[in-house]
Amino acid sequence: xTEHLSTIDDAARSLRAGAIxxxxxxxxxxxxxxxxxxxxxxxxxxxxxxALAAASRADDELSRGLDRGVLHGIPLCVKDIFATADxxxxxxxxxxxxxxxxRDDAAxxxxxxxxxxxxxxxxxxxxxxxxxxxxxxxxxxPRNPWSDDRWAGGSSSGTAIAIATGMAFGGPGTDTGGxxxxxxxxxxxxxxxxxxxxxxxxxxxxxxxxxxxVGPMARSALDCAHLLDAxxxxxxxxxxxxxxxxxxxxxxxxxxxxxxxxxxxxLHHAADADVTGRFDDAVAELERAGAIVHEISLPHxxxxxxxxxxxxxxxxxxxxxxxxxERWNDYGRPTRQVLALGALVSAATYVQAQRxxxxxxxxxxxxxxxxxxxxxxxxxxxxxSLTGFDFLSIMTLPVFAAxxxxxxxxxxxxxxxxxDDGLPLAMQLAGPAWSEATVLRAGHAYQQVTDWHRQxxxxxxxxxxx
Amino acid sequence: xTRLPTTDDDPAAAALRVRLAPxxxxxxxxxxxxxxxxxxxAIDALLTSIDVDYVP
Numbered sequence: 001x002t003e004h005l006s007t008i009d010d011a012a013r014s015l016r017a018g019a020i021x022x023x024x025x026x027x028x029x030x031x032x033x034x035x036x037x038x039x040x041x042x043x044x045x046x047x048x049x050x051a052l053a054a055a056s057r058a059d060d061e062l063s064r065g066l067d068r069g070v071l072h073g074i075p076l077c078v079k080d081i082f083a084t085a086d087x088x089x090x091x092x093x094x095x096x097x098x099x100x101x102x103r104d105d106a107a108x109x110x111x112x113x114x115x116x117x118x119x120x121x122x123x124x125x126x127x128x129x130x131x132x133x134x135x136x137x138x139x140x141x142p143r144n145p146w147s148d149d150r151w152a153g154g155s156s157s158g159t160a161i162a163i164a165t166g167m168a169f170g171g172p173g174t175d176t177g178g179x180x181x182x183x184x185x186x187x188x189x190x191x192x193x194x195x196x197x198x199x200x201x202x203x204x205x206x207x208x209x210x211x212x213x214v215g216p217m218a219r220s221a222l223d224c225a226h227l228l229d230a231x232x233x234x235x236x237x238x239x240x241x242x243x244x245x246x247x248x249x250x251x252x253x254x255x256x257x258x259x260x261x262x263x264x265x266x267l268h269h270a271a272d273a274d275v276t277g278r279f280d281d282a283v284a285e286l287e288r289a290g291a292i293v294h295e296i297s298l299p300h301x302x303x304x305x306x307x308x309x310x311x312x313x314x315x316x317x318x319x320x321x322x323x324x325x326e327r328w329n330d331y332g333r334p335t336r337q338v339l340a341l342g343a344l345v346s347a348a349t350y351v352q353a354q355r356x357x358x359x360x361x362x363x364x365x366x367x368x369x370x371x372x373x374x375x376x377x378x379x380x381x382x383x384x385s386l387t388g389f390d391f392l393s394i395m396t397l398p399v400f401a402a403x404x405x406x407x408x409x410x411x412x413x414x415x416x417x418x419x420d421d422g423l424p425l426a427m428q429l430a431g432p433a434w435s436e437a438t439v440l441r442a443g444h445a446y447q448q449v450t451d452w453h454r455q456x457x458x459x460x461x462x463x464x465x466x
Numbered sequence: 467x468t469r470l471p472t473t474d475d476d477p478a479a480a481a482l483r484v485r486l487a488p489x490x491x492x493x494x495x496x497x498x499x500x501x502x503x504x505x506x507x508a509i510d511a512l513l514t515s516i517d518v519d520y521v522p
Contacts, residue, residue, distance in 0.1 A: 303513060310513070343489060349506075392498060
């Protein structure tokens with residue numbers, strides 16, 4: 001059986017057709033984790049028994065005609081930065097007090113449970129969603145399922161690994177500088193950073209509050225749309241949650257893209273020749289699907305990316321200032337180094353960064369009068385090697401995600417093929433604020449004519465099935 | 467026994483320690499931060515070069 005390696009949309013159809021049960025899906029996900037998790041480091045805490053009980057309830061409800069929607073009975077995992085009522089929350093750190101997550105579900109977790117999702121456990125991250133894999137600390141080291149000597153990307157590492165290998169169909173991630181899109185890109189999965197404020201971050205340990213975005217991760221753009229529809233909506237408990245009406249997106253994304261205007265930015269996304277070749281192929285596919293494509297240049301790209309960087313350093317240091325002053329050695333070395341950078345950012349620099357972000361938004365608003373979607377690379381290479389990987393190397397990786405955090409507009413990362421080493425590559429599709437339906441529509445149209453998102457790492461094909 | 471050089475021998479490192487106080491980075495931490503501090507200054511210069519006078 002290969003249902004666990006399909007999409008949420010496919011599995012939901014199979015459930016309703018009686019071809020499979022939620023318990024069978026959950027057992028398959030558990031078997032996959034039994035076979036692969038020790039090697040790949042996806043989970044910090046598994047909730048197998050609770051997942052099977054939730055799956056059994058879902059089967060019972062569906063058999064009685066109580067259908068909570070597409071996510072009902074679907075196994076999902078939760079990044080260990082979100083509080084959950086039935087499992088501890090560590091943020092993968094020895095410095096987080098155990099009392100922090102002892103509470104009800106984070107808002108987004110509660111919404112997924114209400115939608116009938118079956119939660120399989122808490123997945124690995126980088127410490128507080130900002131460190132890097134740290135073998136000196138007593139936590140699993142997330143490894144890339146396509147080549148386990150490579151980084152899985154971060155910080156939503158475990159969720160991307162779990163999706164790629166069938167340990168779960170999807171889950172919520174967080175993205176402050178690319179933490180949904182980078183692991184999605186390196187692991188060959190799909191992830192959406194929505195518009196700032198579209199999904200509540202209540203119950204999620206903060207990193208940099210003006211840049212933090214909660215969003216969906218899954219195998220396909222359509223699955224991300226299903227997840228977003230369950231996760232999004234105003235939440236008065238989150239001061240950044242936007243109180244505006246945002247229509248559901250899953251039904252709206254299936255209309256194709258004839259006439260949609262796509263601006264392609266190559267200027268700010270330097271990459272190896274094999275990577276640019278795959279990107280050229282992807283743009284050509286979008287054009288064949290009916291898009292009108294022309295070259296653009298993202299306004300103030302370097303300045304907005306720099307502004308996002310210093311904002312993240314300053315805000316994350318402010319978040320951790322008391323704790324890191326008292327418990328310096330409890331933090332992983334790379335984490336404390338990046339947090340300490342925030343102590344070196346002046347107030348004037350921080351304020352200037354916020355004004356530059358606004359300049360960038362205004363420039364993009366003008367650009368989006370002429371295009372509906374921007375296409376660009378997510379990263380300029382496949383996943384880097386874990387050998388010799390340190391904080392300095394992560395700071396120089398060719399990744400192109402932080403610009404969209406600084407701006408706050410939606411950006412989707414989706415797979416576009418493989419590099420010469422067989423590692424997944426990805427592009428971003430981004431749009432103006434609240435344009436998730438358009439961005440996902442373009443991604444879905446691309447995935448209707450390609451099957452990169454359905455590729456499965458050999459390690460997952462070779463492991464035990466129930 | 468010859469003592470390995472530490473950041474205490476470096477005036478720039480000593481100045482950085484002052485800016486980071488009360489954080490207490492060890493020499494390995496400080497070496498990384500010494501590399502990245504100029505990068506932060508370069509970003510600051512880039513940001514300062516952007517005309518933001520019309521932004522409230």
